[in-house]
Amino acid sequence: MPRRIASGDGKPRPATIKDVARHAGVSVATVSRILSGTYPNAPATRSKVMRAVRELDYVPNAHARGLAGVRPKSVAIVVNSVISPHYAHVAQGVHEEAARAGRLCIVGTTGGDLERELAAIQLMREEHAEAVILVGNINPDEAYRERMAGYARALAAAGSQLVLCGRPPLGPDVPAIVVEYDNTGGAFAATSHLLSAGHKRILFLGRRFGYTTPESRVAGYRAALAAHGVPHDPGLEVDGARMVRREGYRMMRERLDARPRDFTAVFAINDLIAAGAREALRERGLRIPEDVSMVGFDDLPPAADIDLTTVYIPHEELGRTAVRLALKSETPGASEHVLLGTHIVVRDSVCPNVGEASGPD
């Protein structure tokens, strides 16, 4: 049974490091070194100390911190889900930088719902998080911008820095640090890669009106067509919803069912969509790249496993940068805008186009 330490008024109080040292018959410094794992100590000393820790129910720092009402500093991150590899890698970067800075990490998920995002922001503010990092693409309407403007100022007033990560600034009413990566440039490069291999009819899988990431990638696709003098056919742009594997399967399957194949290459809006689309193509006996060339976006699993040419995004660096800039910023309402670069990763999913697409498969 653990021993209770009685304080002056006879009531039990939590054990301190001094109690442990006295109980084990060693110095406070020795206890401290053993618990931090930095003491190459004799097993007998370690045993004495560990037994004292257990018998007194000692938890380091709880007593002093509890009295002082000190709460651990924290960094908050708000993401769509924790499953999608992009968000997971950004979150990993946030965690690493936060741990390096001795901060706790609070994570909220939104399922892509704006109301849940706003609710999460309020909760983080009540937690007095030092930084609130919003990750991933979004479809901001006017009402959302108005409320965000209010929340951003409230966060700043509470000493909390707002960071937009992987999405563009929300305008002068919403003071925030913005850490983005080059979506449009990456999409331009990926499309140019296909155009250079002779593909003129390129299916774009995953257009989504009003959403910041799809909009910027479609813009790069269209800009590349224009730069190469290839006519833009809106009929080659397929609308999609969430950027997940089964959505890619659905879009490709429905396209193949709806009309004879009129494209020789596919630009999938991300690697998950590419993987789903690839499954639908394989069901029809179409091989990548021999029958259909494909590029994706992200350079995340399963890109390497399906030999996919894609666009690399510095996901973890996005997360680390978001935390670093937030903690470094001296005034919580600061505005700053950083753009990280992207580049193509060439694998084996693109073949030169040696003829026009013709007729049904």
Next chain:
Amino acid sequence: MPRRIASGDGKPRPATIKDVARHAGVSVATVSRILSGTYPNAPATRSKVMRAVRELDYVPNAHARGLAGVRPKSVAIVVNSVISPHYAHVAQGVHEEAARAGRLCIVGTTGGDLERELAAIQLMREEHAEAVILVGNINPDEAYRERMAGYARALAAAGSQLVLCGRPPLGPDVPAIVVEYDNTGGAFAATSHLLSAGHKRILFLGRRFGYTTPESRVAGYRAALAAHGVPHDPGLEVDGARMVRREGYRMMRERLDARPRDFTAVFAINDLIAAGAREALRERGLRIPEDVSMVGFDDLPPAADIDLTTVYIPHEELGRTAVRLALKSETPGASEHVLLGTHIVVRDSVCPNVGEASGPD
């Protein structure tokens, strides 16, 4: 510029919902309904209210909650990393159940380091998390067990429920809710699947002495060999470290370099290891399943993309169950043990074995 509301002593105070209602010329009930999104209201009313919200910097509930010192209730989860698909899916289950119960989620990552895990537990305790959920396999030595015993009691004394998720109980000294899944049964089934296809020389990739998950999967593998009367050859068990893709590549490549191939099938300890091993086999011109059969474990990406037969684990249900049992438990020091089932998912990575492995490839 936002307006400041002056309180009785002339100092500015945060706006309340009554201030917003007065400012917009509507009732408090109307403001409440508009902000919660449940009022199919006239655009003019909505505009008035949103403008008042913005001008007064109103943040719902902050004033009252701040005065009361009420902190949001939270659930804490401690994982190896947030990148590995298994942990990401368990964390997603935790988030969903926590959100359903109105709890915040605090996430700590450990990189597999026991010291970092113990430090994270203390931090969660100081945050007064209602539940502290430790996820994933571990290599508990005697010192770890002693310290965990102390922390488990300290958590219980602070009203915090300890949950071990995806790892076995730590003994009677460590009161905890334990939510596991059937590692050994799943490994037995996967190995039997290969044995039934005639494979007698099955390479096990990823043995790791002292780690709970690899130990239980190796146990299932060996039990299946024994049940089928196939001799156990320890030379067919390859040691590995972290269960990540490049480790699978390393193990397979080194094995193929070290000796002529003496196996016809591979049991990879998880799907990421399988994907890495597959890359090494392909580099040698070996196809799955025609030349080498393979099974994995997890049924997570990239299993479907590489047609991998594997073992399904109910990852998200693990996370949801952990939270549900923790919040339901009436005494924080409760002990409970739940085992969720696993099952084989048959795809296309196993072929019948029609001859003995012979000579180098």
